[in-house]
Amino acid sequence: MTLQTIKTTPYADQKPGTSGLRKRVTVYQQLNYVENYIQAIFDSLEGFAGQTLVIGGDGRYYNDVAIQKAIRIAAANGFGKVLVGQGGLLSTPAASHVIRHYKAYGGLVLSASHNPGGPEGDFGIKYNIGNGGPAPEKITDAVFDRTKVIDSYKTLDTPDIDLGKIGTQQVGDMVVEVIDPVTDYAALMETLFDFDAIRALFKSGFTMTFDAMNAVTGPYAKAIIEGILGAPAGTVINGVPSPSFNDGHPDPNLVYCKDMYDLLMTPEGPDFGAASDGDGDRNLIIGKNRFVTPSDSLALLAANAHLAPGYKGGIAGIARSMPTSAAADRVAEKLGIEMHETPTGWKFFGNLLDAGRVTICGEESAGTGSDHVREKDGLWAVLLWLNILAVRKQGVDEIVREHWATYGRNYYTRHDYEEVDSAIANALVDDLRGRLSSLPGQVIDGLEIAYADDFTYHDPVDGSTSAKQGIRIGFKDGSRIVLRLSGTGTVGATLRVYLERYEPADGQHDLDTQEALAPLIAIIEKLAGIQKRTGRTEPSVIT
Ligand code: VG1
Ligand code: CO
Numbered sequence: 001m002t003l004q005t006i007k008t009t010p011y012a013d014q015k016p017g018t019s020g021l022r023k024r025v026t027v028y029q030q031l032n033y034v035e036n037y038i039q040a041i042f043d044s045l046e047g048f049a050g051q052t053l054v055i056g057g058d059g060r061y062y063n064d065v066a067i068q069k070a071i072r073i074a075a076a077n078g079f080g081k082v083l084v085g086q087g088g089l090l091s092t093p094a095a096s097h098v099i100r101h102y103k104a105y106g107g108l109v110l111s112a113s114h115n116p117g118g119p120e121g122d123f124g125i126k127y128n129i130g131n132g133g134p135a136p137e138k139i140t141d142a143v144f145d146r147t148k149v150i151d152s153y154k155t156l157d158t159p160d161i162d163l164g165k166i167g168t169q170q171v172g173d174m175v176v177e178v179i180d181p182v183t184d185y186a187a188l189m190e191t192l193f194d195f196d197a198i199r200a201l202f203k204s205g206f207t208m209t210f211d212a213m214n215a216v217t218g219p220y221a222k223a224i225i226e227g228i229l230g231a232p233a234g235t236v237i238n239g240v241p242s243p244s245f246n247d248g249h250p251d252p253n254l255v256y257c258k259d260m261y262d263l264l265m266t267p268e269g270p271d272f273g274a275a276s277d278g279d280g281d282r283n284l285i286i287g288k289n290r291f292v293t294p295s296d297s298l299a300l301l302a303a304n305a306h307l308a309p310g311y312k313g314g315i316a317g318i319a320r321s322m323p324t325s326a327a328a329d330r331v332a333e334k335l336g337i338e339m340h341e342t343p344t345g346w347k348f349f350g351n352l353l354d355a356g357r358v359t360i361c362g363e364e365s366a367g368t369g370s371d372h373v374r375e376k377d378g379l380w381a382v383l384l385w386l387n388i389l390a391v392r393k394q395g396v397d398e399i400v401r402e403h404w405a406t407y408g409r410n411y412y413t414r415h416d417y418e419e420v421d422s423a424i425a426n427a428l429v430d431d432l433r434g435r436l437s438s439l440p441g442q443v444i445d446g447l448e449i450a451y452a453d454d455f456t457y458h459d460p461v462d463g464s465t466s467a468k469q470g471i472r473i474g475f476k477d478g479s480r481i482v483l484r485l486s487g488t489g490t491v492g493a494t495l496r497v498y499l500e501r502y503e504p505a506d507g508q509h510d511l512d513t514q515e516a517l518a519p520l521i522a523i524i525e526k527l528a529g530i531q532k533r534t535g536r537t538e539p540s541v542i543t
Pocket of ligand 1: 019112113114115282321344345346364485486487488489
């Protein structure tokens with residue numbers, strides 16, 4: 001075994017986005033692309049000599065190759081130990097838990113989340129800090145700066161680790177321990193939820209389907225839902241992780257889970273449907289005849305969390321990303337607890353969670369989680385829903401309706417325009433940004449604009465500021481339009497338009513969502529000219 005210092009040249013495009021560095025696999029396959037990025041991460045950190053690093057991924061194509069490189073570079077840089085999931089697998093929330101549970105220095109999560117996989121698909125690398133959460137901007141900025149000047153990386157000339165074998169192996173002076181990816185996570189879930197009540201629910205004949213989308217959640221869902229909780233075999237579908245997700249798109253939304261949605265809308269369908277994404281941090285919740293929007297799900301989980309043992313003392317506060325609907329705000333107001341609005345991306349919740357100021361966090365993009373880890377957690381959300389259903393002994397639809405009758409309903413939709421020419425998308429956003437100050441007071445189609453700005457977040461814990469986080473246009477009647485560019489796409493630009501309108505508790509709760517929001521859709525077309533500029537006649541995805 002010899003320590004090697006290999007000369008390299010920088011890549012200009014290694015700027016981490018909303019959640020790590022996501023690129024096409026073919027980009028990652030370039031000479032030293034992985035090595036440069038991982039060395040740049042380690043170069044931006046201090047004090048890890050002899051410490052533990054967690055490595056895991058969602059099992060997508062190129063995971064196996066990247067993990068072996070990461071292990072050698074970690075050993076050459078002086079880590080004392082690497083904890084890695086068997087087969088290289090760890091869901092994102094499980095990786096977060098393993099970092100916290102074993103007091104690791106940090107972790108590398110190898111995933112491009114909900115992006116498609118396979119040789120033509122996407123790959124990603126994300127660094128998480130010792131609290132288990134995504135590195136804050138201070139670190140991701142430093143990593144990007146380092147990638148621009150990096151001229152060498154350190155590695156060892158050792159053979160590959162056998163990732164199939166549980167137990168310890170040696171790489172140079174470093175120990176590699178291959179652990180079961182599910183055990184610690186399942187034990188954590190058992191401390192949070194009333195598993196007896198959920199077992200009784202399944203015994204009573206309650207039926208469910210969980211779509212793991214051929215991604216990482218399969219082994220977790222099978223072990224917990226079918227194994228520990230006793231749901232019948234076959235409850236978990238698409239439960240074997242596949243490097244290409246069986247050529248599917250592991251994004252649990254109404255486009256890629258349309259079959260499940262259709263099934264839940266029929267009398268023969270199960271009582272409850274759920275799904276998770278590529279790396280297991282997102283969730284989709286569908287009850288019989290009722291799709292629950294992620295924004296509503298956040299509000300409902302916050303309002304009912306006390307029904308689960310892990311939250312029986314109540315919650316300290318709620319945080320949501322800025323584009324997420326204000327449904328959760330009404331719950332926080334009623335509970336008299338703190339409410340925070342953060343930029344898109346889980347990294348902004350970490351400080352609030354660490355400071356004990358919030359317990360539950362969520363994003364409109366189907367991410368919900370709590371202070372049990374520092375990532376969003378798909379299966380956690382599903383289990384909390386099951387716990388609530390088991391205790392309240394009501395169906396999803398009934399619970400949702402009661403919620404609206406108490407707090408009112410925030411009609412909500414997101415329109416995505418994917419793979420738009422970057423120059424066109426940037427110009428569209430820049431033009432609108434330039435006109436924001438003239439918008440307040442204007443009346444368009446009978447709706448008066450109350451405020452218009454580009455969201456700047458001031459972190460109340462560490463005082464840091466994050467600017468240009470998305471354009472917000474608010475109306476006098478409480479409606480809101482948000483517009484921003486995605487930070488996770490890998491081809492061209494993805495323009496996201498978020499639309500929201502509030503109906504009070506005694507208002508109309510049965511309108512079609514797209515119809516209820518049609519006036520706002522017309523207004524943003526007038527203000528931003530999306531269809532005119534992009535040539536698109538409709539969004540690529542409506543959620
Ligand atoms: C999207 C979502 C955001 C989420 C991020 C990572 O980011 O909008 O809410 O945190 O994906 O989720 P963007 O920048 O494309 O809008 V995951 O499950 O892909 O790690
Ligand atoms: Co994800």
